[in-house]
């Protein structure tokens with residue numbers, strides 16, 4: 001028997017496999033299932049993007065190793081950042097990625113020595129912790145709680161942790177927490193990073209999903225952020241191209257450089273037709289993005305209103321593609337999730353994202369208004385029969 005490396009030991013897949021199996025059992029029993037567990041967009045990419053991709057894919061000159069980003073892609077990112085977030089970027093301040101997951105997974109390897117601490121949100125997107133485990137780093141979890149609007153308390157991070165910490169990761173609007181950060185919070189974060197020499201990493205994968213007239217806030221729009229902060233972004237959720245993967249990291253070229261070096265050894269770049277289609281999406285996608293934002297906003301309203309009508313107390317998400325809902329007393333998140341699957345809705349238990357997620361479930365808005373209304377009714381029938 002050849003054992004896997006010890007590095008993999010903390011990477012549990014248990015909970016998701018269990019849920020998948022339970023879903024299958026219920027399907028076999030004939031239960032009609034609405035799956036709102038995974039944040040994979042159900043909406044389609046824009047036709048002008050798929051047309052560009054298919055035309056480029058017929059060009060046999062584009063099948064070599066891409067190695068690097070095209071200049072056109074980098075320019076498209078700089079124009080997009082300027083238009084959307086009022087942030088000026090130079091071409092060397094853009095590092096192309098095979099999705100932001102690629103970058104997040106490898107950043108820890110590029111930056112950490114064994115024992116270095118990374119400060120991560122709890123609850124938080126799982127790759128933040130997994131990448132640190134694999135790189136031999138240590139984690140410090142910052143609780144994100146409803147009473148504090150899901151902003152971490154930086155003052156409560158012990159001095160000892162600040163001394164040994166090399167990176168801090170945050171995401172607004174995030175996954176699973178669909179909250180937004182204020183400019184003041186980002187300012188204090190930059191100050192904190194500079195004071196303790198901790199690299200601040202903002203994951204901005206949901207930058208296009210802000211509701212009720214809110215404007216997305218890039219951390220790079222904060223003064224002096226270029227000294228200490230970098231930002232991940234992705235086209236997966238914005239343009240529904242999670243499968244034809246592409247993302248990027250932006251910020252000071254010196255801060256991007258460790259990951260660029262690692263990637264120059266680990267991969268050969270993104271398939272050129274995808275780069276060409278992504279360039280077109282960034283340059284010409286504004287109307288599509290606005291229409292899509294309205295679709296998600298309507299879904300959010302429909303779903304939260306339906307749940308509230310049935311007695312749930314759900315905080316209306318300010319952005320993102322998830323609803324983070326408190327479950328009734330008497331259930332753990334996992335128990336509630338099993339009950340939800342029996343009732344025909346797959347959700348994700350909050351504790352899958354860290355201990356502070358206990359008592360909550362995450363619901364992805366990846367179905368039509370009608371299906372979401374149906375799902376809210378099904379979830380509410382559990383709510384009313386509290387144990």
Ligand SMILES: Cc1ncc(COP(=O)(O)O)c(C=O)c1O
Pocket residue numbers: 039098099100101102125171174175203205233234235236237242245246247
């Ligand atoms: C917060 C967050 N960051 C990053 C990612 C990864 O996205 P990509 O498809 O760009 O790798 C996801 C995907 O669900 C996400 O939710």
